[in-house]
Amino acid sequence: MRTDLGEQVQYQLPIGDDLTEMNSLIGKKISLKFMDQINCIHCGKKTKTSFSQGYCYSCFTTLPQTDPSIVRPELDLSYLGISRDMEWAKENSLTPHYVYLAYSGNLKVGVTRESQVPTRWIDQGASKAIKLAKTPNRHIAGVMEVALKEHFSDKTNWREMLKQDGTMDIDLLEEKKKAADKLHPELKQYLSDEDEIYSINYPVDELPKKITSFGFDKIKEFEGVLKGIKGQYLIFEEGKVINIRKHNGYLIELKVI
Secondary structure: OEEEOOOOOEEEEEEOOEEEEOHHHOOOEEEEEEEEEEEOOOOOOEOOOOEOOOEOHHHHHHOHHHOHHHOOHHHOOHHHOOOOOHHHHHHHOOOOEEEEEEEOOOEEEEEEEHHHOOHHHHHOOOOEEEEEEEEOOHHHHHHHHHHHOOOOEOOOOHHHHHHOOOOOOOOHHHHHHHHHHOOOOOOHHHEOOOOOOEEOOOOEOOOOOOOEEOOOOOOOEEEEEEEEEEOOEEEEHHHEEEEOHHHOOEEEEEEEO
């Protein structure tokens, strides 16, 4: 889903060539139907299986945006001139990156390109975030993240993220100081002096108490009252949720009932 950050996150769901404004559908009963067609989000080729959230196998094994260093930035070697595509790396890996702390069901450390702030936090369903450091490339940010993984989680607890309303009592500025103290002196040169705490408000009428996830690899059609959207999840009545990002490339029919 595409997002815009204002007083409340605005969601648009691309279906074919159209963009559906999802916020206006909250509180309404909708149906989602999988049309038995998956297309690679890069080359457009039909595929039976989606890899890495939307790619055919060929693109998954060759594209720079599906390289293992996307998940583990410390593995990025573009600073040494090694990449699946150096032109892509110059625009996406050899550019400023932020190491950040965010609260999305749990306190976590993460890495994102400067251009992906605050999109990355929204995708993770973070209610609060703070910039810890700014590095000149992806590799250094990854090295810093690895160092902090001994003290902070690097995974989003998505179930807890969906259950919480963002009013948790956590001092991100204090957590930033703790994280900074744990870094090797060589990495401290990249620490950010920007201490703004970003707060993100999601369009949710009712948070789920008990969660049941579903996806279109197991069911073909679903209908229910849309209760909210958080991260990349649509939240329906009775705690039923679907991760839309996992279904990139799936041809879906959406109807308001």
